[in-house]
Amino acid sequence: MGETHNHDEENQSTQKLAIVAGINLVGFVAELAGGLLFGSVALIGDALHMLFDAVAYVLALGAVYIGRRTEPDGRWTYGLNRLEPLAAFLNGVLLVPMVGYLVWESYQRYLHPVEIEPLQTAALAAGGLVLNIVSVYVIQGRSMSLNERGAYYHLLGDTGASVAVIVSMLVIQFTGSKLADPITAVIIAAIIVWSAIELIRESGAIFLQRSPVSVDDVRQRILEIDGVATVEDAHIWELSSTLRVATVHVRDRTTTVDERDALNERISTILASEYDADHVTVDLVSAGTGAERRREH
Structure with a gap:
């Protein structure tokens, strides 16, 4: 659609x-x-x-x-x-x-x-x-x-x-x-x-890949999500006026795979709906174990 x-x-x-x-x-x-x-x-x-x-x-x-x-x-x-x-x-x-x-x-x-x-x-x-x-x-x-x-x-x-x-x-x-x-x-x-x-x-x-939105605002918005410990890295840029790309690296407090998948989906949805990102990559790293999962949307 x-x-x-x-x-x-x-x-x-x-x-x-x-x-x-x-x-x-x-x-x-x-x-x-x-x-x-x-x-x-x-x-x-x-x-x-x-x-x-x-x-x-x-x-x-x-x-x-x-x-x-x-x-x-x-x-x-x-x-x-x-x-x-x-x-x-x-x-x-x-x-x-x-x-x-x-x-x-x-x-x-x-x-x-x-x-x-x-x-x-x-x-x-x-x-x-x-x-x-x-x-x-x-x-x-x-x-x-x-x-x-x-x-x-x-x-x-x-x-x-x-x-x-x-x-x-x-x-x-x-x-x-x-x-x-x-x-x-x-x-x-x-x-x-x-x-x-x-x-x-x-x-x-x-x-020159100037961010079309405030990256500090993006970091703060993600930190407000339950389960997020820290935002290690965040980038938003445009390939054209109609294609925006976002990548974030987050340490989370989730304890199960389902919780992590739900958090990943939540972050991706926010980046897409609130910041108009067309292509989103989210890296999730457990704050306790160092285990890492990457999801692309």
Whole structure:
């Protein structure tokens, strides 16, 4: 039942990412053509943002597809679930060259202002804003995977960028100041940097095996269970945003095999239900005899 639920969630995640990737590709083509035609570096920046978002979603789709269809074996004991944080990390890194381009092009526009068609550019940016809002509606939900959260950060950045382009074009239309265009492009670059940092931070935490919960809280919770003497060791980490692993080493006061099995089941249930651990390993060692039993769930 749980496995079926996970597959349903993965299918929904794949569908969402595919829809959002298609929307962003359409927006990229329209905004790039408009930016080149009307001379707005801010609109070109927004278009590039949408392109890199689409590439990011395609990478995420590939990671989900391969990870879901690769069964664990003797060498890949957890399958290829680590492809998800790897794809998310690469998505964050891919945003960096785009920032460099926007800052450089904005500087060139500052030195050599060009003619811009503000109303037409604003209309295209408004279309991009609508696409971004639709994408946010598609991707958002109560529980999002790492790649969905990455897409969500990208889309928030896109939405802010579209609003900034519209405002800058209105400023140019009513004041005649062409500096609004390169200034807006730099603002978009800052939004992109924020998106990249968030994505790299979350994926990096998974790669570096940062615990998603307080291990001290886990130790204290296990110590509250009848029959537990001490918690010698405890680790919780994530292989991906949808696969959490927990291992604990406990000294117990049980006297029979049935009591020990019941304690093992109790600890495993707590780690799974209260701390969302998908794969649990519990080592039980008698505090009196040193006898050891290991159970995996």
